[in-house]
Amino acid sequence: MTDLATIVALALTLCILSFLYRENPFYRFAEYLLVGVSVGYSTVVICRNSIYPLVIERISSSGDILVLIPAALGLLMFARLKRSWSGLSRLPLALMIGFGAGVSIPAMLQARVLKQVSSSMQSLATLDGIVIVVGVISTMSYFYFSRKQEGLNGRLAKLGTYFLMVFFGATFGFTVMSRISLLIGRLEFILRDAFGLVS
Amino acid sequence: MRLLSLDRRIIYILVLLAVGVPLLFRVPLPxxxxxxxxxxxxxxxxxxxxxxxxxxxxxxxxxxxxxxxxxxxxxxxxxxxxxxxxxxxxxxxxxxxxxxxxxxxxxxxxxxxxxxxxxxxxxxxxxxxxxxxxxxxxxxxxxxxxxxxxxxxxxxxxxxxxxxxxxxxxxxxxxxxxxxxxxxxxxxxxxxxxxxxxxxxxxxxxxxxxxxxxxxxxxxxxxxxxxxxxxxSGGGHRGMLSQSSGHALIILLVIVANVAELRKRK
Amino acid sequence: MMTTRKISFVICFAAGIFGLVQYFSPHPAISSVYRSLLDWVQIIFAFALLVGALSVLRMHAGKVMKRDRHWVYSAVAVASLIAMTAAGFAGGADRGSLFAWLFDNVQVPMQSTVFALLAFFVASAAYRGFRMRNLEAGILLVTALLIMLARIPIGELATDWLPRSADWVLNVPSMSAKRALLIGIGLGSVTTALRVILGIERSAIGG
Structure with a gap:
C-alpha cells in the first residue's frame, strides 16, 4: 500500500464496513461524503457531456437557435424550487410525460404483450411448453381481482402462487450470488491492492 | 434454542471468513x-x-x-x-x-x-x-x-x-x-x-x-x-472459490435454522 | 386566460397523440418533428436532473445554516459536492484528472462497499427468516437453494443433474411466472399511458 489513491479508497471502504458493528461517526461521514461526491459527479457529467454538446455547442458552432426552445423549457424545471412558481414546471413535464406515454404504447404492446404471448403459444407443442402456458395463465389469474378467487378460478390462482414462488426463490438465489460477488470485489481490493496479501 | 437467537455479528464474521479466506488461496476451479x-x-x-x-x-x-x-x-x-x-x-x-x-x-x-x-x-x-x-x-x-x-x-x-x-x-x-x-x-x-x-x-x-x-x-x-x-483467467475465475464457499455458508445457515426451528416445535 | 394546468394538459395530450401516431406514419414531416421531440426531451430531462442536484445542495446547505442536528455531516456533503463539481469543470473528466481520481478512489469504493454490506444482511436475513412453514415457503426455499448450489463450480462438479435442473427451473416455471408479470405490467402500462394522454390520470404532471 504505497499510493495515496489506495490509502484513501481503503480508509473509506473501512468507514462503510464499520456500519456492520453499529452506526458510528466514521460511517456517517462516509455516507454524507458519498452523497456530495455522487451528486457533484452527476452534475459535471450532465453539464459537460449532455447540456454542452446538445445545447451550447450547437448554438456556438452551427447557430442552431431552435435548441433554445427545449433549453428554455428545461430552465422552467427550476421553477419547482420555488413554491409560488412551481406551476410553470408543469409545461416541460407535460411534454416529457405525454410524449413518453405516446411512444411507449406501441413498444409495450409489441415487446411485452404480443411477442411474449406469441412465444408462449409457439412452445405449446412440447411438454415444457404446456407447463409454460399453464404457468403464464395461472400466474395472471392470481392478479385478476375482478372476480372472487374461488372454485376453478381460486385453484388456478393458487397454482399461480406456486409458479411465483419458484420465480421469487430463483431470484433470491441469484440475489445472494450478486451480493457475494460484490463482497468478493471489495475484499479482493483490501487483500490484494491494499495489503498485498494476494499476488 | 440458543441457535435461533444467534447474534447477527457472529453471522457477519462467518460471512467475512467464508468469502475472504478463500481469496488468499489460488485454487483454480473448473x-x-x-x-x-x-x-x-x-x-x-x-x-x-x-x-x-x-x-x-x-x-x-x-x-x-x-x-x-x-x-x-x-x-x-x-x-x-x-x-x-x-x-x-x-x-x-x-x-x-x-x-x-x-x-x-x-x-x-x-x-x-x-x-x-x-x-x-x-x-x-x-x-x-x-x-x-x-x-x-x-x-x-x-x-x-x-x-x-x-x-x-x-x-x-x-x-x-x-x-x-x-x-x-x-x-x-x-x-x-x-x-x-x-x-x-x-x-x-x-x-x-x-x-x-x-x-x-x-x-x-x-x-x-x-x-x-x-x-x-x-x-x-x-x-x-x-x-x-x-x-x-481473470476476475471471474479468481472469485469462484469465494463465491462457492459464500453460497455454501448461506445454504448451511438456512438448513441449520430450519432444523433448529423444527426441533423447537417438537 | 388558460392556467398552466390547462395548458399542460393540452401539451400532454398533443405530445401523447403525436408520440403514438408517428409510430404508424413514415411521412417525412412527421419524422422530422419526431426527431426534434426526441432531442428536446433529452435536453429538458438533463435540466430536470440538475434540479435534483440543486435540491440536494439546498437541503444540506439549509441544515448547515440552521445548525440542525448532524449539520457537520451536511457540511461534508456540501463541501464534497462543490469540490467534485469544481474539479470536473476546472480539470475535465479525462483519465488522470482530479475528477476521475475522485470518482475512482472516493465514489466507486464507497458506493460498491455500501452494496457489498448487503452480503452480510442477506445472510443474516436468510438465517432468521427463511423457514419452510408451508408449501409456498417450501417451494421458495428449495428453488433458492437449488439455484445457489447449481450456479457455483462446486455444484456443477458434484453432479450433472444440478445445473440441468436449475436450467429447467429458470427456463420453464420461473420464466413463465415472470412472463405473466411482464404481460400484466405491459397491459397495465398501456392503460396508464392512455389515461395520462387523455387527462384521466393527472397526478403525473401535478394535476
Missing part, C-alpha cells in the same frame, strides 16, 4: 460454460470483422465489482474479433466506468481510439436516446465523451444509425436491457445481448426464450464462463 453464455459468445463470434458493435454501460458504481470482470471479457472478445466498438452510457455513473474500462483494455490490446473504438459518453432519458439513435446516432451524440467531433475519426465516418450496428450489448445492473428490447429491438429490429448482474438474471429469461435477446451473461459466474471461452 467452470462449465452455460447455454446463455455460449449464445452471447457465438453472437459476437459470428459478426464479420470490422463491424460496429455498441456497448452501453448501463451501470452504477455500486455494482462495478460484479460487472467489471464480465464487461472486461466482453470488450476483450470484441477487440479480439476486430470489431469496432461504440461505447456509451445511459446511466451517468456508467459514463466514467465505461470510458475507464474501454481505455484500459484497449491499451492492453494495442487498440486505437478513433479507429478501433470511440466513447460517446452519457445521455439522460434513455427512451429518447435509444429511439433517437435509431434515427441518427449523430443527432443524439453530436460529440464524444471528451467533446470531440467523432465523425472526423476515419473508422467511424460512415456510422449512421442502428442499420450499421451489428449488435448492441447492454452491460446493466437494472432494467435498461428491457428498454433496449422494447425500443431498439421492436421498432428497429436491432439485435441485443445483455451482460447483467446475477440479481437481474431471472427477469430476462422471457426475453431470451422469445428470442428478443440473443443471449445474456450474468454475474461473476458468467464472467468466469466467458473467460473460459476466451481462454484466460
Amino acid at each position: 467452470v462449465k460454460v452455460g447455454v446463455e453464455t455460449r449464445k452471447v459468445h457465438s453472437a459476437i463470434d459470428n459478426i464479420p470483422h470490422g463491424s460496429y458493435v455498441m456497448l452501453s454501460f448501463d451501470i452504477e458504481a455500486s455494482s462495478l465489482p460484479e460487472v467489471k470482470p464480465l464487461a472486461e471479457a466482453t470488450v476483450r472478445h470484441c477487440f479480439q474479433r476486430d470489431l469496432r466498438i461504440i461505447g456509451l452510457a445511459l446511466f451517468s455513473e456508467g459514463a466514467a466506468i465505461g470510458y475507464n474500462l474501454l481505455v484500459q483494455v484497449a491499451d492492453e490490446m494495442g487498440k486505437v481510439y478513433g479507429s478501433d473504438y470511440i466513447y460517446l459518453g452519457f445521455r439522460p432519458q434513455y427512451v429518447s436516446a435509444i429511439l433517437g439513435m435509431g434515427e441518427s446516432i449523430e443527432d443524439v451524440f453530436p460529440l464524444d465523451y471528451l467533446n470531440n467531433d467523432w465523425r472526423e475519426y476515419p473508422g467511424y465516418a460512415s456510422l449512421g444509425n442502428y442499420d450499421d450496428v451489428a449488435l448492441v450489448i447492454s452491460i446493466a445492473d437494472g432494467s435498461l436491457p428491457t428498454y433496449w428490447v422494447e425500443y431498439a429491438g421492436s421498432r428497429y429490429n436491432q439485435k441485443i445481448a445483455a451482460c447483467l448482474t446475477a440479481a437481474m438474471t431471472t427477469s430476462y429469461y422471457p426475453y431470451t426464450v422469445s428470442g428478443q435477446l440473443v443471449g445474456m451473461v450474468s454475474g461473476l459466474k458468467g464472467a468466469a464462463e466467458y473467460e473460459t471461452m476466451l481462454g484466460y
